[in-house]
Structures are given as C-alpha cells and as structure tokens.
Amino acid sequence: MEKNIDRRDFLRLAGLGGVVFASGLGTSACAEAKLRGTAAGPDFSFVQLSDTHWGFSGAPNPDAQGTLPKAIAAVNALAQQPDFVVFTGDLTHLTLDAKVRRARLAEFRDIAAKLRAPSVHFLPGEHDASLDHGEAYQEFFGPTHGSFDHKAIHFILLDNVSDPKGALGEAQLAWLASDLARQSPDSSIVVFAHRPLFDLVPEWGWATADGDRAVQLLAPFPKVTVFYGHIHQENHHLTGAIAHHAARSLIFPLPAPGSPDHKPIAWDPAQPYRGLGWRQVDTGAHLPQIHEQAVAGA
Numbered sequence: 001m002e003k004n005i006d007r008r009d010f011l012r013l014a015g016l017g018g019v020v021f022a023s024g025l026g027t028s029a030c031a032e033a034k035l036r037g038t039a040a041g042p043d044f045s046f047v048q049l050s051d052t053h054w055g056f057s058g059a060p061n062p063d064a065q066g067t068l069p070k071a072i073a074a075v076n077a078l079a080q081q082p083d084f085v086v087f088t089g090d091l092t093h094l095t096l097d098a099k100v101r102r103a104r105l106a107e108f109r110d111i112a113a114k115l116r117a118p119s120v121h122f123l124p125g126e127h128d129a130s131l132d133h134g135e136a137y138q139e140f141f142g143p144t145h146g147s148f149d150h151k152a153i154h155f156i157l158l159d160n161v162s163d164p165k166g167a168l169g170e171a172q173l174a175w176l177a178s179d180l181a182r183q184s185p186d187s188s189i190v191v192f193a194h195r196p197l198f199d200l201v202p203e204w205g206w207a208t209a210d211g212d213r214a215v216q217l218l219a220p221f222p223k224v225t226v227f228y229g230h231i232h233q234e235n236h237h238l239t240g241a242i243a244h245h246a247a248r249s250l251i252f253p254l255p256a257p258g259s260p261d262h263k264p265i266a267w268d269p270a271q272p273y274r275g276l277g278w279r280q281v282d283t284g285a286h287l288p289q290i291h292e293q294a295v296a297g298a
Contacts, residue, residue: 044151047075047082047117048192048279050229051249053127054111055104056093060252060264063272067250068111071278076116082280083150085117088229088247089125089161089194091137098136101128105140121148125194125230126161126205134162145172147179153283154183158193160208166195167209177217188223195230196246198239204262206231215239231257232264233275248277 052068061067075085091112092104105128112120122141129137134144144159156179160168168176183189191197197211208214218224224242232249233256252264253275268274 043283044083045080045280045282047085048088048227048247048281049075049085049250050088050194050247050278051090051125051232051251052087052108053090053093053249053251054108055095055100056251060267062267064251067273067276068108069114071250072111072114075278076114078280082117084119084121085115086121086157086192086227087112087123088192088227089123090127090229090249091122091125092128093251094127094131096131098132101132101136102139105136109140121157121192123157123192123194124159124161126164126166129159129162130164133164134159137162145175151283153188153190156189156191158191158197158214160193160195160197160211163209165209166205166207168211168214173210173213173217176214180217180221183221185221186223187221189218189221189225191218191224191226193226193228196228196235196237196244197226198237198244200231200235200237201257201262206257215242218242227279227281245279247279248275250276250278252276 049071053064054068056064058064075082091108092101095101095104112122124134124137124141124144128134129144138144144162145157147154147156149155156176158168158176159172160166163169180189191214193208195208195211196206197208197214199211200206219240219242222241226242226244227247228244229247229249231246232252232254233246234248235244235246235257237244252267254262254264265275
C-alpha cells in the first residue's frame with residue numbers, strides 16, 4: 001500500500017516507537033511523529049538539514065547567504081547538542097562550471113564545519129553530483145553512500161542523484177542488499193536519501209528510478225523510517241509499513257505535489273522565512289518535550 005497522508009493522519013498511523021521531530025526556521029509550527037522501532041533504544045537526538053543550495057542567488061531568497069549560517073547557529077544553540085547532524089543533499093546550487101562547483105563545495109564545507117555536533121554526515125543532491133557523477137563531491141566529502149550504527153539503530157545513506165537519471169544503480173542496490181543481510185530481522189533502520197524513494201511526482205523528478213527496488217529490500221524489516229529532502233517541504237508518506245518524511249529546504253519552498261508547476265514560491269517580505277526549516281529528531285522510550293527553535297534575525 002502506498003498512501004500520501006497529511007500531518008494529522010500520519011500522527012495517527014505512525015504509532016510505534018518514540019520520536020518527535022520539529023521543523024522550523026523562525027516561527028513555523030512543530031510536527032510530531034513516531035520513529036518506528038526505537039522505543040527500546042537509548043535516548044539521543046540528531047538534526048537533519050537539507051537543500052541548502054549554497055551559491056544560489058535570486059528573488060526567491062534575498063537572504064540566500066544568511067539562512068544556512070542562521071540554521072547552524074540555531075543548532076549550535078540547542079541546550080543539548082545532537083549526537084550527529086546529517087545534510088540530505090543539494091548542499092550547493094547547480095553550476096555548469098566545474099571550478100565554481102568546487103569553490104561552492106569548499107565554501108559549504110567550511111560553513112558546515114562550524115557545527116558543534118560530534119559528527120556530521122553528508123549526502124549529495126543532483127545539484128552537487130549529477131553533472132560529474134559525484135566526482136567533485138567525493139573530493140570534499142568522500143563516498144556518496146554508506147552506513148553506520150548508533151545506539152541500537154542502523155543508519156543507511158543512499159545516493160540517488162549521482163546517476164543523472166536519478167537511479168541508485170545495480171552496484172548500490174547490491175551493496176544495500178549486502179548491508180541489510182547483516183542486520184537482524186528486528187533491527188531499527190533509518191534511511192537518508194536526497195530524492196524520495198517512491199514515485200511522488202515523477203514528472204518533476206520527485207522520484208527515484210529504481211527506488212521501488214530499495215523499498216522492496218527494506219520491506220521485510222518492520223522498523224524502517226526514511227528521511228529525505230529534494231522537494232523543499234514537509235511531506236509524509238507510507239509505503240506499506242515504511243514511513244517517509246521529507247524535510248524543508250533552507251533556500252526556498254516549492255509548491256505542493258499536484259500544483260500547476262514546481263517553481264520556487266515567491267519570497268514574502270512580511271513572512272520572510274516562511275516554509276524554510278530544519279528538523280530535530282529525538283529518540284527514546286517516551287515522547288520528549290518539544291521546543292521550537294528560532295533563528296536569530298528570522
């Protein structure tokens with residue numbers, strides 16, 4: 001079963017484990033959800049940032065060089081630092097100039113280095129990697145996919161952008177199958193990707209060409225959650241028992257699926273940061289208290 005659901009329905013359906021996530025750059029509302037399968041694990045938190053598009057300039061965000069530093073400052077100001085931060089792609093804005101691409105990646109790396117979290121993980125987006133199959137990205141951030149374990153949860157980072165067709169590819173799918181084969185049947189698994197692994201709006205590129213094969217590999221595990229970016233807005237979706245959560249962007253919001261087009265939503269001087277945000281995920285046996293995090297000057 002595949003189902004697009006709104007926030008209220010999602011809260012009702014995703015009733016396993018214990019996680020709350022909050023999204024907001026400025027004063028946007030918190031959302032609550034349950035991260036499947038983490039109830040027995042120890043408490044910790046992580047932060048997801050996505051679609052920073054460093055190097056972008058234009059009317060949709062006249063503060064294009066300010067929102068990323070403001071978000072980093074907000075994360076650094078958290079009373080309890082997250083165990084790690086993950087950037088789910090489109091670190092930089094697309095450029096055909098390979099020299100400029102590397103300069104933007106270097107600038108982004110230096111800004112992200114200001115995060116105080118113990119570790120930071122990166123994924124490429126199509127703006128970073130589709131023109132050179134991830135060559136420049138790897139020079140700065142290493143492999144485009146991988147996995148790690150943290151406090152009873154297995155985390156997987158997938159690359160569905162280095163292939164310009166938006167596919168994972170046979171080699172990565174084989175790696176994923178091998179990685180999952182080493183996990184116990186009741187493992188708690190969290191997947192990070194840039195594009196959605198399901199067909200949200202394929203004609204807009206809001207899909208992964210072979211994402212259904214990744215979902216099939218994940219489906220036997222009862223405790224799987226996917227966090228992704230790319231669509232510049234919150235979206236909650238179920239494929240069977242797998243919950244998929246899209247993150248907001250830090251550069252400009254995009255229209256909802258089903259809209260007439262997917263051009264950036266115009267900047268609103270009266271609400272200058274509306275639709276932009278980042279996500280904190282707190283895991284544990286009980287839902288913790290949630291505090292909205294504002295960005296100075298937002």
